[in-house]
Amino acid sequence: MIQQTKISLRNTGSIDPLSIDDYIAAGGFQAFEKALRQDPGQVISELESSGLRGRGGGGFPAGMKVKFTDKADRPFDGMKYVVCNADEGEPGTYKDRVIMEQDPHIMIEGMLIAAYAIQAQKGYIYIRGEYIDSIRKVEQALKNSYDKGYLGKDIKGSDFSLDLEVRLGAGSYLCGEELTLLESLEGKRGYPRIKPPFPANEGVFRKPTLINNVETFALMPWIISEGSEAFKAMGTEKSPGTKIFTISGDIEKPGYYEVVMGTTLRELIELAGGMKDGADFQAAILGGAAGTFVNASVLDTPMGFDTLKEVGATLGSGAVMVMDPSRSLYDMMASILDFFAHESCGKCVPCRVGTTLLVNMWKDVRQRRNGNRTEMLEKMEEEAEYMQETSLCPLGGSPIIPIRSAVQYFKNEF
Amino acid sequence: MSTQEILRKYLPQRDQMLLMLHEIQQHNPGNNITPADIRQVAEYLNTTSASVYGVVRYYSMFSMAPRGKFVIRFCKSPLCRMVGAFNVLKSLEKELSIHMGETTSDMLFTLEPSECLGHCDKAPVMMVNDQVYFHLDEARLQEIISQIREQELKKQQS
Ligand SMILES: Cc1cc2nc3c(=O)[nH]c(=O)nc-3n(C[C@H](O)[C@H](O)[C@H](O)COP(=O)(O)O)c2cc1C
Numbered sequence: 001m002i003q004q005t006k007i008s009l010r011n012t013g014s015i016d017p018l019s020i021d022d023y024i025a026a027g028g029f030q031a032f033e034k035a036l037r038q039d040p041g042q043v044i045s046e047l048e049s050s051g052l053r054g055r056g057g058g059g060f061p062a063g064m065k066v067k068f069t070d071k072a073d074r075p076f077d078g079m080k081y082v083v084c085n086a087d088e089g090e091p092g093t094y095k096d097r098v099i100m101e102q103d104p105h106i107m108i109e110g111m112l113i114a115a116y117a118i119q120a121q122k123g124y125i126y127i128r129g130e131y132i133d134s135i136r137k138v139e140q141a142l143k144n145s146y147d148k149g150y151l152g153k154d155i156k157g158s159d160f161s162l163d164l165e166v167r168l169g170a171g172s173y174l175c176g177e178e179l180t181l182l183e184s185l186e187g188k189r190g191y192p193r194i195k196p197p198f199p200a201n202e203g204v205f206r207k208p209t210l211i212n213n214v215e216t217f218a219l220m221p222w223i224i225s226e227g228s229e230a231f232k233a234m235g236t237e238k239s240p241g242t243k244i245f246t247i248s249g250d251i252e253k254p255g256y257y258e259v260v261m262g263t264t265l266r267e268l269i270e271l272a273g274g275m276k277d278g279a280d281f282q283a284a285i286l287g288g289a290a291g292t293f294v295n296a297s298v299l300d301t302p303m304g305f306d307t308l309k310e311v312g313a314t315l316g317s318g319a320v321m322v323m324d325p326s327r328s329l330y331d332m333m334a335s336i337l338d339f340f341a342h343e344s345c346g347k348c349v350p351c352r353v354g355t356t357l358l359v360n361m362w363k364d365v366r367q368r369r370n371g372n373r374t375e376m377l378e379k380m381e382e383e384a385e386y387m388q389e390t391s392l393c394p395l396g397g398s399p400i401i402p403i404r405s406a407v408q409y410f411k412n413e414f
Numbered sequence: 415m416s417t418q419e420i421l422r423k424y425l426p427q428r429d430q431m432l433l434m435l436h437e438i439q440q441h442n443p444g445n446n447i448t449p450a451d452i453r454q455v456a457e458y459l460n461t462t463s464a465s466v467y468g469v470v471r472y473y474s475m476f477s478m479a480p481r482g483k484f485v486i487r488f489c490k491s492p493l494c495r496m497v498g499a500f501n502v503l504k505s506l507e508k509e510l511s512i513h514m515g516e517t518t519s520d521m522l523f524t525l526e527p528s529e530c531l532g533h534c535d536k537a538p539v540m541m542v543n544d545q546v547y548f549h550l551d552e553a554r555l556q557e558i559i560s561q562i563r564e565q566e567l568k569k570q571q572s
Pocket residue numbers: 053054055056057058059060062085086087088089090173174175176177178179211212213214216217394395
């Protein structure tokens with residue numbers, strides 16, 4: 001059976017999350033101090049050649065984003081920012097919470113490394129308001145880091161300074177989308193901005209900003225201390241390194257597991273104790289609500305961003321929801337469509353109207369109203385595609401993802 | 415702590431608004447943000463009341479209506495629903511004699527829907543103020559609710 005490979009979770013369970021001394025004793029901040037002895041450009045190339053891809057769901061090359069933010073012209077006040085996306089709201093996902101609750105310093109160290117690379121002076125950790133325990137622990141870890149001289153002015157005798165602060169969300173899934181998050185961070189309503197400009201050029205307060213997910217930052221210290229080659233030696237060619245999967249549903253030991261990229265769903269389920277009560281596997285939803293339904297034919301596909309894409313599936317945030325044959329695919333799709341209808345911010349018509357329309361169309365499919373089901377499913381796909389093309393932000397383009405995959409893998413079940 | 419005292423803890427910058435609103439709401443007995451609070455925030459940040467209203471109304475964790483002492487956030491996201499959250503919700507509504515979105519007449523509980531609370535491995539899940547409760551079923555719910563009721567009764571008596 002495969003084993004976990006813990007990089008971002010390497011200290012979880014073995015140290016006191018609130019003790020910076022524990023973190024340091026476990027080798028903490030050595031990677032940052034190593035980076036500090038290097039030229040920022042060297043740190044950027046190390047991150048770039050590691051092939052690290054964003055763990056927040058999109059899988060965008062992290063090193064490239066660091067490079068773009070580094071290249072962006074400094075505004076008149078000279079400011080650049082790092083922002084940590086800790087808004088974790090994708091249903092089925094709880095990896096960032098685990099990092100923040102069990103080893104908050106590792107995320108701070110990752111942010112320090114990234115901030116040093118782009119010579120940012122200021123940063124924010126935007127945590128969803130419901131994550132009370134995470135908020136408290138991250139605040140304490142920030143305080144610890146200031147006390148030990150890892151944050152503030154002239155860090156560890158260098159001329160590099162960084163201030164980090166916590167900011168809170170207040171119950172909006174959409175605020176996890178990076179440009180919306182930046183609006184919210186500025187104290188505004190969570191309505192998305194139009195892309196481009198991208199955060200690398202115009203981020204928070206319209207200044208160059210590097211924004212990454214908690215897990216992305218938490219992987220950076222290891223990459224700097226062990227080297228990009230060691231990172232690339234793990235995982236798949238196009239998705240190197242490890243990934244935390246949060247697996248829930250009909251399995252024996254639901255929870256979080258950090259494994260190398262390319263691990264198969266079958267292996268992951270086995271690692272999580274197998275199907276609950278030895279039941280058969282019916283389906284899994286990979287990547288959350290904005291994720292994909294898959295059937296047993298995907299059990300042996302290596303899970304990486306590209307390998308899953310090839311079969312019409314997504315890795316997303318690493319959420320895996322497992323269903324045995326007693327579960328209703330209809331119900332599952334209904335709750336996913338309800339979710340989008342609830343979280344649409346209503347700013348643009350196609351998404352506001354479309355998300356509710358899809359909820360109703362799904363009821364029709366289920367009750368076999370309005371014609372034959374194959375046609376109904378096709379119509380739903382059409383509607384959702386139209387939403388994707390015409391919506392302002394990626395949320396409007398999300399419902400097509402589960403719908404298309406459900407049709408691909410379960411057409412005959414509906 | 416008064417709203418003024420809370421405000422003075424923060425720099426008068428717009429990016430501090432959500433933090434202020436969270437803290438103001440927490441200190442109000444009704445677990446809400448009042449028109450007077452909004453006026454004061456607007457003044458402190460040198461902005462319009464309308465723009466503060468906009469923010470308060472946008473975010474689901476903020477409420478203008480007074481709420482119970484205990485705000486229940488009940489997860490109705492896909493995984494919790496798959497393992498029976500709606501049945502559990504029905505018995506919770508019965509136990510509290512209110513529907514989703516309502517407050518009990520003794521102002522003790524407000525029941526609110528929530529999306530995924532990030533504890534899906536222990537579904538169904540709800541939060542009561544700062545506390546997360548897992549693996550909910552009818553028996554567990556009754557236990558949680560009656561514990562809070564008893565604890566409140568004791569506080570009143572002493
Ligand atoms: C509707 C929506 C919600 C999102 N929610 C989150 C989230 O909760 N956490 C997160 O890290 N990224 C989220 N993202 C992705 C971010 O927009 C962005 O890609 C991410 O912060 C980039 O960091 P990364 O490159 O390290 O993954 C969301 C995207 C969309 C469209």
